[in-house]
Amino acid sequence: MRGRPREFDPDDAIESAMGVFWTSGYHATSLPELLEATNLSRGSLYAAFGDKHGLFLRALDRYIADSLTRLDADLDPHKDVLDGIRACLARYVERTSGAGAKRGCLIVATAMELGSHDVEVEQRIRRFFKAMEARLTTALERAKSERRLADEVEPSTAARLIMCLLEGMRVVSKTNADRSSSQAVVQTLLDRFVR
Amino acid sequence: MRGRPREFDPDDAIESAMGVFWTSGYHATSLPELLEATNLSRGSLYAAFGDKHGLFLRALDRYIADSLTRLDADLDPHKDVLDGIRACLARYVERTSGAGAKRGCLIVATAMELGSHDVEVEQRIRRFFKAMEARLTTALERAKSERRLADEVEPSTAARLIMCLLEGMRVVSKTNADRSSSQAVVQTLLDRFVR
DNA sequence: CATATTGATGACCATTTGGTCCAAAAATAT
DNA sequence: ATATTTTTGGACCAAATGGTCATCAATATG
Numbered sequence: 001m002r003g004r005p006r007e008f009d010p011d012d013a014i015e016s017a018m019g020v021f022w023t024s025g026y027h028a029t030s031l032p033e034l035l036e037a038t039n040l041s042r043g044s045l046y047a048a049f050g051d052k053h054g055l056f057l058r059a060l061d062r063y064i065a066d067s068l069t070r071l072d073a074d075l076d077p078h079k080d081v082l083d084g085i086r087a088c089l090a091r092y093v094e095r096t097s098g099a100g101a102k103r104g105c106l107i108v109a110t111a112m113e114l115g116s117h118d119v120e121v122e123q124r125i126r127r128f129f130k131a132m133e134a135r136l137t138t139a140l141e142r143a144k145s146e147r148r149l150a151d152e153v154e155p156s157t158a159a160r161l162i163m164c165l166l167e168g169m170r171v172v173s174k175t176n177a178d179r180s181s182s183q184a185v186v187q188t189l190l191d192r193f194v195r
Numbered sequence: 196m197r198g199r200p201r202e203f204d205p206d207d208a209i210e211s212a213m214g215v216f217w218t219s220g221y222h223a224t225s226l227p228e229l230l231e232a233t234n235l236s237r238g239s240l241y242a243a244f245g246d247k248h249g250l251f252l253r254a255l256d257r258y259i260a261d262s263l264t265r266l267d268a269d270l271d272p273h274k275d276v277l278d279g280i281r282a283c284l285a286r287y288v289e290r291t292s293g294a295g296a297k298r299g300c301l302i303v304a305t306a307m308e309l310g311s312h313d314v315e316v317e318q319r320i321r322r323f324f325k326a327m328e329a330r331l332t333t334a335l336e337r338a339k340s341e342r343r344l345a346d347e348v349e350p351s352t353a354a355r356l357i358m359c360l361l362e363g364m365r366v367v368s369k370t371n372a373d374r375s376s377s378q379a380v381v382q383t384l385l386d387r388f389v390r
Numbered sequence: 391c392a393t394a395t396t397g398a399t400g401a402c403c404a405t406t407t408g409g410t411c412c413a414a415a416a417a418t419a420t
Numbered sequence: 421a422t423a424t425t426t427t428t429g430g431a432c433c434a435a436a437t438g439g440t441c442a443t444c445a446a447t448a449t450g
Contacts, residue, residue: 003426004416025308027222031408041429042409048427052408102311108366112304113220115369116297126370133371152386157379160367161360164380168363171303172355174310175321176328184352185359191347192387198396199446226438236399237439243397247438 010048013038018059022106025113026056057120063106064128071135081143082194089166089186093179096169101177105170133159143194150193158193165189205243208233213254217301220308221251252315258301259323266330276338277389284361284381288374291364296372300365328354338389345388353388360384 016037020029031052035045049055074088095101107128114121133156140155149155169182211232215224226247230237244250269283290296302323309316328351335350344350364377 001423001425002418003424004418004428006427007416024312025222027220028308028312030406032406041427043411043428043430046409104307104311109307111366111369112299112307113223116299117219117223122370129367129371150387153383154379157376157383160376161380161383164363164367165356165360166363167366168359168361171306171362171366172324172359174306175317176324181352181355184349185356188348188352188356192345197448198394199398199448201397202446225436227436238400238441239398241439 006048008038008040008044013040013045013048014055014058014062017055018062018106021056021059022063022103022109025109027113053118057124060106060110060121060124064124067107067128068131068135071132075135075139077142081139081146082148085139085143085194086190089189092166092169093182093186096173096182097177097179101173104174105167108167108170129163133163136162148194150195153193162189201243203233203235203239208235208240208243209250209253209257212250213257213301216251216254217258217298217304220304222308248313252319255301255305255316255319259319262302262323263326263330266327270330270334272337276334276341277343280334280338280389281385284384287361287364288377288381291368291377292372292374296368299369300362303362303365324358328358331357343389345390348388357384 016039017034020033020037024033029052031042031045034040034052034055035042038045040048045055049058070091071088074091075084095105107125110121111125115125116122136159137156140149140153140158143149144153144155149158165185169185173182211234212229215228215232219228224247226237226240229235229247229250230240233240235243240250244253265286266283269286270279290300302320305316306320310320311317331354332351335344335348335353338344339348339350344353360380364380368377
């Protein structure tokens with residue numbers, strides 16, 4: 001027996017919640033804000049997601065999945081490696097410029113806010129960084145095999161360096177966003193590491 | 196007329212409060228936690244610092260001042276430029292390794308948590324990054340004039356790149372700390388940018 | 391000693407917090 | 421139609437939140 005059907009799409013609710021968490025962070029987001037953003041009543045939200053923390057995990061998972069999807073699209077093995085890397089970097093220049101810069105990154109914000117207090121969150125963030133590093137490493141290995149990487153550059157180390165640089169750009173751009181500066185940084189990175 | 200003297204040292208209280216904010220962040224730190232850490236009663240704390248937010252600003256100012264003091268010590272104009280830069284990088288390797296890594300950085304955490312919602316905080320973080328970038332730029336200009344910088348590297352861009360990289364290392368190390376990895380990253384940075 | 395001034399303490403407060411629960415509603419199955 | 425199941429909405433709740441305030445203590449001044 002099926003009972004009364006849901007009147008909302010859980011995915012939509014998660015996406016709305018993700019937006020609030022992204023803008024305000026976990027602790028600064030209140031239940032009433034979540035209810036308004038999702039258009040759910042308390043009962044519906046708790047029945048569907050357990051509690052605030054459960055909903056947050058769903059939102060974080062969504063954000064992470066989206067991020068990795070974009071990364072995979074940029075680093076598509078069928079495209080030219082350097083084009084892929086350039087696309088990836090260009091995306092970060094975009095995200096650290098203008099209006100979007102102030103919103104920051106949910107992963108970075110969550111890593112700093114909950115990374116060392118919430119094991120479920122910590123695990124997710126750790127896996128994300130591991131995945132991102134692995135994808136960059138693969139791309140750089142491909143670049144190296146095509147002799148497009150500067151000599152003596154080790155792909156795995158360069159991957160870690162690039163990941164740290166990109167996430168750091170998101171931090172600095174929270175308060176000191178500057179498109180030309182971001183642009184110059186990634187250009188210099190390319191100048192020094194590829195050929 | 197002087198009245199009853201203080202029974203506590205405001206600087207000690209600020210340092211204790213800084214420790215709590217550093218560990219838990221602004222929103223996740225409660226008044227009772229602050230009172231216990233500082234050994235103050237509510238009345239004393241509010242009389243001395245106004246409110247939680249006021250105390251936080253004092254703690255943040257302290258953290259920023261300490262950070263810039265260390266940076267200036269590392270980049271001392273009397274020392275060899277490259278030694279200074281290496282010392283600075285080594286400090287970040289240290290801070291992104293082992294136990295300290297999980298604690299993260301109050302500036303990075305605050306930038307992400309309050310950077311776009313609190314103008315007083317935003318201003319402080321912005322000035323810190325500006326100051327850090329300026330100090331790195333000065334050091335790199337000195338390195339360039341001594342022909343210790345790789346050709347075609349612009350000091351101001353390299354400064355921004357290094358700052359982003361270092362702050363990004365703090366983010367990633369929140370969940371994926373790895374000393375040898377941090378070490379390899381800064382070594383690669385040096386290999387690519389100096390001579 | 392008396393008075394004035396400032397600090398310390400903790401009871402107290404309104405508000406907000408995340409979370410529960412129950413009665414009504416909407417669907418299906420018999 | 422009735423019974424069953426699930427969702428919905430919001431009243432309700434205990435606990436925690438940041439913040440105030442009256443009282444008392446400790447010092448300086450006259």
